[in-house]
Amino acid sequence: MGKPALKEVIPESHPHPLEDLVRMDRIPHIWCSGCGTGSIFTACLTAMKNTGIDYNDFAMVSGIGCSGRGAGYINIDSFHTTHGRAIPFATGIKMAKPETNVIVFSGDGDLFAIGGNHFIHAARRNMDITVICVNNFIYGMTGGQAAATTPHNARSSTTMGGNPESPFNLPLLAYAAGATYVARWTMLHSRDLTDSIEEAINHKGFSFIEALSPCPINYGRRNKEKPLDSLKLYHDRTIIKNNADPGELAIDFRKKVILGKFVDVEKPCHDEEYGRMYLGETNE
Amino acid sequence: MKYWRVPLDLDEVQVTRGVVHIIEDRCKGCGYCIEYCSRGVLEFSKEFNKNGYHPPRVKAEDCLNCHYCELLCPEFAIFSTELVAETAV
Numbered sequence: 616m617g618k619p620a621l622k623e624v625i626p627e628s629h630p631h632p633l634e635d636l637v638r639m640d641r642i643p644h645i646w647c648s649g650c651g652t653g654s655i656f657t658a659c660l661t662a663m664k665n666t667g668i669d670y671n672d673f674a675m676v677s678g679i680g681c682s683g684r685g686a687g688y689i690n691i692d693s694f695h696t697t698h699g700r701a702i703p704f705a706t707g708i709k710m711a712k713p714e715t716n717v718i719v720f721s722g723d724g725d726l727f728a729i730g731g732n733h734f735i736h737a738a739r740r741n742m743d744i745t746v747i748c749v750n751n752f753i754y755g756m757t758g759g760q761a762a763a764t765t766p767h768n769a770r771s772s773t774t775m776g777g778n779p780e781s782p783f784n785l786p787l788l789a790y791a792a793g794a795t796y797v798a799r800w801t802m803l804h805s806r807d808l809t810d811s812i813e814e815a816i817n818h819k820g821f822s823f824i825e826a827l828s829p830c831p832i833n834y835g836r837r838n839k840e841k842p843l844d845s846l847k848l849y850h851d852r853t854i855i856k857n858n859a860d861p862g863e864l865a866i867d868f869r870k871k872v873i874l875g876k877f878v879d880v881e882k883p884c885h886d887e888e889y890g891r892m893y894l895g896e897t898n899e
Numbered sequence: 900m901k902y903w904r905v906p907l908d909l910d911e912v913q914v915t916r917g918v919v920h921i922i923e924d925r926c927k928g929c930g931y932c933i934e935y936c937s938r939g940v941l942e943f944s945k946e947f948n949k950n951g952y953h954p955p956r957v958k959a960e961d962c963l964n965c966h967y968c969e970l971l972c973p974e975f976a977i978f979s980t981e982l983v984a985e986t987a988v
Binding site for chain 2: 637802846
């Protein structure tokens with residue numbers, strides 16, 4: 616029994632399906648060959664597309680750093696802010712226009728080192744924003760200095776003999792500060808990451824997603840880790856365990872690194888409470 | 900595809916097929932799509948693109964249109980489209 620002949624279906628006008636969301640005049644972007652930020656950015660754009668929400672109802676904010684360039688490459692309302700202050704700008708946008716879906720796309724150094732205070736307070740207030748943290752374990756853009764997420768013993772340009780400090784456990788920090796949606800994926804788990812970002816955009820309240828990403832130049836070169844080695848680690852040394860205890864989520868690639876969705880709870884968010892108490896809005 | 904046991908309705912089942920499109924000049928040669936294509940459709944080409952990287956090229960017409968390369972590529976340089984049966988249109 617013969618099968619019918621196949622014919623190619625070409626998408627109507629766009630050569631690449633995401634070209635309507637990307638400022639193509641800025642491409643190629645600055646991210647190095649093997650950097651995972653581009654993959655996480657693609658996952659974020661795909662998730663935004665999948666939600667079906669009008670692009671005019673989105674705003675993207677990012678701080679300084681490699682991943683901070685994300686706001687410059689997206690073809691919707693976006694804001695490239697000062698170092699560490701992505702969340703305060705996002706809070707401002709959300710309070711001025713509560714119907715906007717605000718996405719913060721930034722790096723670990725920006726969100727947790729210089730902007731750490733803003734993060735915990737936005738989580739405490741339960742601001743209705745989505746925070747995507749590209750965690751590459753290092754300050755990539757400034758030359759590979761040790762960051763608040765650099766693993767213990769890892770080499771960086773400021774810790775040539777190994778990092779004496781211990782890194783933050785970011786999902787635990789977000790959970791303890793009061794985030795209502797917390798997940799962690801790697802750039803290799805693109806589908807789960809995309810679904811998770813879509814879920815986080817639709818989630819009412821402070822959503823935090825940590826996405827692990829290789830930095831082949833400033834982290835990988837000093838720690839003898841080629842980009843494909845990092846991806847192999849993400850493939851072999853991770854397990855998916857939803858609703859895991861946030862206390863056991865420390866990243867140590869000698870043991871298994873736990874991925875998944877850890878927190879998903881409903882709580883009244885800040886713009887609702889503010890509107891109810893000060894602007895006389897009713898929660899219907 | 901090699902089956903452990905041949906399904907009885909093998910003749911009737913229409914497997915989704917796809918075509919890979921590569922925008923060569925955007926590629927930075929990280930090789931992620933080549934390494935993680937579940938069907939092993941891609942390989943490094945011998946030629947250079949305008950930035951001096953080796954972009955991937957299609958070595959086997961075996962794509963199942965899963966879009967994983969499209970999602971994994973950091974450069975917006977690869978995507979796939981579906982092949983549909985002509986009679987179904």
